[in-house]
């Protein structure tokens with residue numbers, strides 16, 4: 060039986076965005092602490108810290124979870140995906156493209172979590188209705204946009220991804236010829252938003 | 257998490273978990289999905305925070321505690337089964353649709369992916385959504401300790417709001433109930449379902465079985481988040497029993513659910529709002545369990 064005493068630290072191993080990592084944690088660390096402080100993956104945001112806002116949403120073994128409610132020690136041996144894993148080979152994920160296109164990003168605080176909930180949805184259901192989308196992002200609060208742009212962006216991304224064929228999760232996504240190329244400006248925009256602390 | 261210093265153990269067997277829990281009693285707490293525990297850890301002790309807590313006992317890696325199965329008409333749900341798994345499980349959707357509805361109504365996708373039925377029961381919140389459904393199903397829960405297991409009725413696991421009757425070494429391992437036969441219909445209706453995160457303050461679970469002539473041969477009505485202790489409302493069930501329900505009968509039964517709530521809780525500041533709301537929810541749930549969709 061693994062035992063980590065009060066105040067003690069231990070090393071956990073798991074995968075983040077396809078790569079194996081080892082991090083030193085205490086019993087009190089949460090997944091979001093490990094991501095932001097241990098691994099400097101600051102795209103994931105902490106809003107409420109109590110499961111209400113969804114800003115901290117990441118995928119754990121493919122499912123969207125609030126990383127503020129996951130003890131770090133529960134992640135041992137498992138797979139985590141964060142917003143930093145969405146772009147592949149310097150190219151934004153179709154969801155990120157669509158968010159920019161639809162002005163679904165205003166202050167941007169909710170965006171990483173929103174994108175992860177949307178990514179989980181599209182992986183499971185490539186043809187979501189607006190209602191499916193609304194339900195999928197019901198645990199992600201946005202104070203700025205009123206949601207319509209976000210829902211339209213996700214709808215649009217679903218169409219794009221279908222036209223392209225399935226976008227694989229994890230490493231090695233290949234894109235079809237003629238896929239839209241992200242403009243430098245929009246790439247800079249979403250990168251700075253996702254990595255602003 | 258919090259300024260207090262916590263330790264963490266990950267037992268591999270129920271025996272290890274029970275031994276540790278007995279040894280550390282009130283200084284140790286089980287953690288499953290953590291969606292209640294991690295919120296409680298952030299609260300100050302005087303506001304329901306986890307005062308005196310030194311150890312979290314993570315049962316999530318104990319084998320055999322997750323999943324749904326059924327054998328000779330009895331459905332078993334392991335304590336670690338998540339709301340999401342229950343909501344989409346075909347055995348539950350067929351044999352206990354009201355429980356699938358209750359689990360689908362919990363929190364958000366993120367909460368449903370992590371929150372477990374065992375945690376929902378043992379946390380014993382008056383607003384826990386699976387509880388009215390399990391009460392209407394006359395579910396039993398199985399507790400495991402060093403000496404073996406014991407089964408008790410779901411209603412006997414509650415001692416009061418946020419208090420369960422388990423002993424220090426006991427771990428909830430599963431929930432059991434009879435699959436509803438095809439002659440039964442069921443419904444779970446919750447107020448404010450469209451606001452995904454509003455922890456419901458009112459809900460109602462209903463199971464109704466009818467004979468070939470449409471007469472009610474069995475009715476179970478369990479309102480949620482409004483009684484001092486989770487329970488069925490037998491006085492309302494009796495109004496339906498033996499009848500081919502018409503509008504007046506359903507109205508009377510729904511009114512009785514609301515009146516019984518007031519009898520059990522007394523008149524409070526919230527009664528003016530809760531009574532008509534519960535009556536409306538109960539009416540809708542009863543009609544749905546009779547196969548009629550009303551808004």
Ligand SMILES: Cc1cc2nc3c(=O)[nH]c(=O)nc-3n(C[C@H](O)[C@H](O)[C@H](O)COP(=O)(O)OP(=O)(O)OC[C@H]3O[C@@H](n4cnc5c(N)ncnc54)[C@H](O)[C@@H]3O)c2cc1C
Pocket residue numbers: 109110111285286287288289290291292293294295315335336361362363364367370371372373374375376377378379383384385386426427428429453454455456
């Ligand atoms: C934002 C948010 C929204 C929510 N919305 C809803 C909602 O709509 N409806 C609803 O019903 N709930 C809701 N909840 C509450 C919570 O998600 C559920 O109660 C969930 O089912 C708890 O399960 P868990 O595995 O996460 O429990 P944990 O937090 O791991 O444990 C909860 C309690 O049960 C004990 N426990 C857990 N498993 C066992 C076991 N097997 N044996 C003995 N003791 C055990 C723990 O010691 C602890 O006291 C919400 C929570 C949050 C944070």
Ligand code: FES
Pocket residue numbers: 104105106107108109110111112113114115116125126127128
């Ligand atoms: S920070 Fe995790 S849900 Fe708000």
Ligand code: FES
Pocket residue numbers: 163164165166167168169170200201202203204
């Ligand atoms: S863009 Fe500001 S919270 Fe969503």
